[in-house]
Amino acid sequence: MSEYFSNIKTGASTIATGMAITLKHFFNAVKRKGDAGIDDADYFKQVDGLCTLQYPREAVPTPAIGRYRLHMDAEDCIGCSQCERACPVECITIETIKVTADDLAACGKTSGGQQKRFWLPVFDIDVAKCMTCGICVSVCPTDCLVHTPVADFSEFDVSNMLYHFGNLTKIEADAKRRKLEEEKAAKEKAAAEAAARGEAPARPAPKPKPAPGPQPDGGKAGE
Amino acid sequence: MQELGKADLNSTRIIPQGDNRVVIEKDLDTEYMVLSMGPQHPSTHGVLRLECITDGEVVVEAEPYLGYLHRCFEKYCEKVDYPGIVPYTDRMDYLAGINNEMAFCITVEKLLDIEIPRRVEFIRVITAELNRIASHLVAIGTYGIDLGAFTPFLFCFRDREHILNLLEWISGARMLYNYVWIGGLSYDVPADFKKRVDEFVTYFKPKVVELYQLLTTNEIFVKRTKGIGIMPADVAINYGWSGPMLRGSGVDWDLRRNDPYSVYPELDFKVALPDPKFCEIGDSLARHLVRAIEIDESLKIIEQCLDKMPEVDGFDPRAAIPKKIRPKAGEVYGRAENPRGELGFYIQSDGKSTKPLRCKARSSCFVNLSAMKDLSKGQLIPDLVAIIGSIDIVLGEVDR
C-alpha cells in the first residue's frame, strides 16, 4: 500500500519537474540565439532561448573548409587526372589532349606559374554522385579543384547536376585533337626518318619555342 | 557431442519471465493477427521490418527482416582502395562517423604496423568521444519519441547541432566526416578548437542534467521501460552483444578498457554500468541508463584529452600517412568501441593490391538486433517499440 502511494508521489513530483522545465523553456522563448558561426568567439554566449535560424533569411556561416559543392577552376588545372583516379565514387570524368608544341603559350600557365601541358575538352563532375569525401581535393596538386561551402543548389532536373568544367568546345577539341595527331604523325615520321638515318630514336622532343599560334578563346568556352 | 550441443542450446535459451511479460492465454477464440511493422514505420528507426504475430496487443512472435538498406559496403571494400573505403565506413553507422573511421583506420594501421603521432591520437579520441555523445543524444532522443515524448528529442538535437558544428569546423562536413585517415587526419584542428570544446563541455553539462530530469527520471518513462526486455548476462554474451547493450546486462566489458587502443589506457574513465537501484539489470531502462552514464564519461574523457593534448607548432596531421597504402599479405581483425558496441573489421590483404581482398565489417547493431526475436516474445506492442528503441539500431550498420 505504501508503494502505491509512493508511486503516485514520485509520479506527481517527476511530472511536476518535467513541466517546470518545459515552462522555463516556454518563458525563455523571448531570447534568441544569434547567428554566430562556430569560429566566432561568442558562439556559446547565448545558452537559453530559441535556437532556430530562419534559413533563407539568416544563415550560420559555414566554415571555410566546408565540403559541399565541388568547383573546378579550369584556368589552374594541369590535367594530371589524379582526382579522377582518387575518387572512390568515380564521379569525375576527365579527357585530356596533349598540347602541341606551338600551342603551349596559348594554353597558358596556372596561377602558380606552372606550364599547362593538356587541353581539357572534358572535365565533368557529376555532383549528383559526389559524396563530398574530399579525397579529390586533397590530391589536387594545383588546388584548382575545391569544395565550396555552397550547400544549397537543388535542381528540378538531375541532369543539370552534371557540371562541365572543360575549357574547350567540341569543335575546338576536335581541332586540337587533329592538330595533335598531325604533330604526332609528323614526329613519328621524323622519328622514322631519324631511325632510318640510324640515330638514337627515343630522344625527347626539343622544347618548343613559343610561337604565336592561332588564339583560341579556350579559357571561357567551357560551360 | 552434437546432441549435447542441442541440450546446451536449450539451457542457454533461458529468457526469464519478468513480471511485465504477459502469459499468452487465449481468452477469446480470436485468431492471431499478422502485423507487418515497417519498413516504413515511425518506430523502426529506419527501414527495419518486423513481422509480428500478435494476439490482441500481445506479440506472440516478432521476426525481423533486414536488408532494406543493404548498400553493398563489403563489395565496395573490394573495389575501392584503402583511403577510399574510409568515407564508406562513415556511411555505415552514420550517427558515429568518426568512430567508424577510427575503427577502420586502426585496423589498417595494425596491418601496416605504423606509428601514429600522439597529437593525432588525442584529436582522434576527442572527436570520437564528441561523436559518441552526439550519437547517444540521437539514441536517447529517438527513444523519447518512441515512448511519446517529443520535446527531449528536440533538446537532444539542439545540443547535437553544437557537436556537429564543432566537427564541421575541423573536418568540413557535418555528418560524414572522412576526417580520420589511415595514419593521420585530414586536417589539424583550428587554433580555437580547444577553447570551443571546453566551452561546449561547460555549456553541455547543465543541459544533460535537464535532459535527465525531463526524460530519464520521469515516472512514466521509468514505468514504460523498467523490466521490459530483460536480457541476462550469459545470454547476452552468447548473442554476441557488445557496447551499451552488453553493459546494460551488467557485464563489465568495454573495449576501451579491455582491448585498449589509441590513448585510452592513459585516460581515467569508468566503464558505464547500470545501477540496480534504478532499474533491473538487463532491461531497457538499464540500457538507456548506460548510454546516459556514457555521455558523462565521454565528457570526462574529453576534458582529460584537452589537458593532455600536446601542442605542436606547424603540426602536419598528414605527415605519417604512407604515400601508397599497400599492406603486406596477411589478415587482421581490428575493432573499436563504437557508441553501439564493438565495430570490428576483418581485413584480408594479399600484399600486392591497394585494395583489400576481403573486408568484413562486424557491425554491432546487426548482432544486437539478432536477439530481437527472443526479446519480443510475449511483450505488448508498446513494449516492442520500447525494446527496439533500447537496442538503438542504425540500419546503415545493420545492413551495411
Next chain:
Amino acid sequence: MSHASSLNSWSDALSGFNLGWFPLGLVIVAAIPLVFIALYALTYGVYGERKISAFMQDRLGPMEVGPWGLLQTLADILKLLQKEDIVPNAADKFLFVIGPLVMFVGSFLAFVVLPFGPAFIGADLNVGLFYAVGIVALEVVGILASGWGSNNKWALYGAVRSVAQIVSYEIPASIALLCGAMMAGTLSMQQFCVAQSGPLGLLHWYLFSNPIAWLPFIIYFISSLAETNRAPFDIPEAESELVAGFFTEYTGMKFAMFFLAEYGSMFMVSGIISIVFLGGWASPLPNIGSLALNDMTSGPAWGAFWIIMKGFFFIFVQMWLRWTLPRLRVDQLMYLCWKVLTPFAFIAFVLTAVWEIYK
C-alpha cells in the same frame, strides 16, 4: 429550479424567429456556438498548439505563412480541402465515410450546453452537465466506425484502444463531475456559473471555496485528457506504435474533421472543467471596497471573455502536458483509471457529500 424552461430567454426569443415555416432562429441558436468554436478551434487552437510546442522546444514554430505564421491553419485547411479524397478499396465504404461525420458531430454536440456568458447559451438544459458527459458516447461510435471501416490493422488497434480508454475514463470523470453537481445542487451549466459568481470573485469558485474540490478537479482534468485522447494518454493515435491510430487511412477533409473534432473536444472539456470548478463566465476579480472590480468585469461580453480565457488556460495546460510527458502503456492507462482515479473519485464523492452536509 425555479425557471424550468429548457431554453433561456435570449435563445428563446431568437428561436421563435421563423422564415416562413422554417425554424431559422433555431438553426442560428444551434449554430452560433458551433461556428464560433469551429473557427476558434481551426485557427487558434491548432496555431496555438504549434506555437506553444515550438516555444517549449526552443524553436520558432510557424513563421512564414502570414505574419508570425498566423495564417498557417487557414492554409492547412484550404489545402486539405483540395486533396484527393481516397476511400481505400478494402475499406467498408459506408462506415469509412460515416465515421468522421459521427465523430465530428459528437464532439460538437456538447457545445449546445456550454454557456458563453450570462446570456449566451445554446440551450440551458436542466440536465446540461449530464448531457455534456453523455454525448461523448457518440464520439466512441464514430471512432469505432472509422477504425473498423478503414480495414487497416493499425486503425483497428487504435479504435479499440480508444474506445476502451474513453469508456473507462468516463467513470472517474462522471463521478468527479458529480462532486461538482453536488456542490452546486444542479445539473444546469448556467446555474453552475450563477452559483459561483459573486462579489468576491474567484473566492466563490468551488476550487477555492471548497476544501475538497481540488481532488475531483484534478481527477476530472486527468480523465478529460484521456477522454480527448491527449498526451500522455494518446495511445489510440500513438504515432510511434500505431502510425496514426484510427485515422491512419483518412485523407483530405475527412482527416481535417478528425483534427477539428479533437480540438473541439479539447475545448469542450476545458469548458466543462472551468464551468464546474472555476465559475465559468464568472469574473475572478473581487469587489474591493468601493473599487467594484467584479461588477465592472461582469456582463455578457466579459462573461464570454472570461470563459474563453479559462478555456485557453486549460488548453494551454493540456498542450504543456503533451509536450512534456511520454506516453503511457495500455495496461498502465487502465491501471491509472481503475486503481487510482476511480477509488479517489469515490473518496472525493464521499468527502464532498460530507462537506455539503456539515458545512
Next chain:
Amino acid sequence: MEMFTAIGLNHFLTISAILFSLGMFAVMTRKNAIVILMGVELILNAANINFLTFSKYNGGMTGVMFSLFVIVLAAAEAAVALAIVINIFKTFKTVDVSRVDTMKE
C-alpha cells in the same frame, strides 16, 4: 391535418408499436444471436416509449421512474447476454442460434 400537426399520444404509441414489431421480427427470424439481442433492445425501447407516453399524458412520475429502471435492466441484460453470446461463440465457434442445439459440447 390536425391529426398530423398536433403531436399527441397516438403518435408515440404508433412509433412504439412499429419498434416493438420490428424487434419481435428480429427476435423471431434472425439467426445471429447478436441481432436477436438488438431486437430485444428495440422491444425495450418501444416499451419505454409507451411508459413515458402514458406518464406524460397522465401527469404521473411512475412511468418515468419505470423507464429509468428499464434502462438500468437493459444495461444489465446486455452485459450478461453478450457474455453468454461470447461463451456460445467460444464453445460452438458460431453465433448462429439455429446451430446451437446441444446442452454441452
Next chain:
Amino acid sequence: MPAAVQQSKAAYDIIRERFGEAVSECDANPTMPFFEVADTSKWADIALFMRDDSRLKFNYMACLSGVDYMEQGQLGIVCNLESIGGPTHKIAVKVKCARDGGSIPSVSCVWHTANWHEREAYDMYGMTFEGHPDHRRILCPEDWTGFPLRKDYQVQETYHGIKVPY
C-alpha cells in the same frame, strides 16, 4: 612473440591436444593468430569444446566472416573468438568447404550470434550451413540471383522489372 599471440598459441595447444589432426597448425602471426579446421565435419564439436572447456571458455564470438578463396576453389568462414569474463585469449578459426555445393556445420546453436552471421555468409557466398535453424537469405531479397560477394559475381540485369546496373 607478443604475449597475446602466446596466449592464443596456448589456447590452440589445448584444442590440438583434444582434436589432434582435425585441426591444422596454428598460424601465430601477430595481427590475427588463427588455425584452420582440417576436418570440416568436426567444426561443431570443436566449437562446443571451445565454448565449454573451462580452460578455454570462448563464450563470445566476435565475428564470423565468409571468404571466397577463388584460386583454391573454396569458400570459407573465419570466426574470431574470445572470452568475456574468462581468460583473455583470442583466436581465429578458419573453416573451408568446396566452392560449389559445399557445406559447413552450423554453430548457431553454440553461439546464437552465429545465426545471423551464417545467414549472411550464405547470402553473400552461397555455402550451406548444415543444421542451421533458419537457413534463408538475410540481406538480399529472397528471389535474388547469385551470391554477390563471390569474386566472379555478375550482377543481374533487372530485378522485378527495375534495371539494376547504372
Next chain:
Amino acid sequence: MGLLDARISNRNVLVTSVDNVMNWARLSSLWPMGFGLACCAIEMMATNASNYDLERFGIFPRSSPRQSDLMIVAGTVTMKMAEKVVTLYEQMPEPRYVLSMGSCSNCGGPYWNHGYHVLKGVDRVIPVDVYVPGCPPRPEALIGGLLKIQELVRMEGIGVSRQEALKKLAEKSVDPQQVIGQARKATA
C-alpha cells in the same frame, strides 16, 4: 474571336486569383511523410529539429502517407525497398510531390557503380520533382529544395500541368555556373 472569348481562354482574373489562393494554401502546408531511409534521414530530422525548424514553413511530418503531400526520399533506396517506396507513393493522395534528398536517391550516389543492391536513382520508380544534392545535404540544402517545391507549386494551377510549370521555372532559373562563380568570388 471577341475580346471576351480571349479573356476566358486566357484564364481570367477570377480563376487566376483563386488559383493563387489555392496554390498558396498548398505551398504553405506541405506535409511531408517522415520517410527516413539512411544517413539523409538524420539530416532530415535535424532539419525538423529546433535549429532549422521546418515548421516555420508549415512543413510538419506525418507518419501516414494518406495525410502527406510530399515524399522526401531521404537516403539510399535499395532494390528491396523500391517496391515499398512505390507502394507508399501510390498511397499518397493527389496532388503529391517527391523530393529526392541526397546523392543516393538522386542517382545511386556513392553506390552507383558497384552497388548491386542499390537502386540507381529513385526516379527510376517514381517521378521526382526536385533533386537535392549532397551526401548528406545540409539542412539548408533541404530547405532550399523545399522552397523549390514551393516555387513549383506556385507555378501550377487549374489547367497548368506540372510539366508546363517546370518549363516556366526553367525559363526563370539562373545558370548554376554563374552562382558558383559568385560564391567562389565571395569566399575568395
Next chain:
Amino acid sequence: MNQLTISIIFYVFAAVTVLSAAFVVFSKNVIYSAFALLFTFFGVAALYVFLSADFIAVTQVVVYVGGILVLLLFGVMFTNTIMQTELKADVLHVVPGTILLLLMIAGMLYTFYTTGDWMPGQAQLQGSVVQRVGFETMSRFMLPFEMASIVLLVALLGAAFLARYDKAHKNEH
C-alpha cells in the same frame, strides 16, 4: 417554437427511429445493423425529449449509445474474424415473419386507435423531470432503486465471470 416546427421535428425523428430500426432488422450485415442501432437510440432519445423526459433521454444516450451499443459492437467484432468485412447473417422465415410483423403492427394500431379511454388526462407532465426523478428515487422508489443497484452489481459479476469462463474452467482442472 410554434406547433408546426415541433411537429416537423417530431416527424423527422420518428422517421429516423423507424427507418433505422427497420435497417437494423433487415440488414444482412451485422455491423451495419449495430451502427444503424445508433440512430434508433438517438431517435428514441429525441422522442423522450418530446415526452418531457429530458433526464431519461440523456440516460438513454449515456447507457444505450455509450454502453450497450459499444458492447454490441465489441460483441460483433469479437465473434467475427477480425478484418473480415463480410458479416452476413441470413434472415430466416422472411415471409411468415413479415406477415407476422404486419399483423402485429395492425393489431396494435387497431387497439390504440380504437381504445379512447387513455386519451390525455388533465395534468400533463411539463418541463423538466430531473428534480422530480431525484425526489422520487429517494422516496417512493427507494427500494426498486436499491434493488436495481444490486441487479447491476450481480450482472457485472456474472458478466465478468461468464466472459472469463476459460480461466475459471482452466482452474477447475
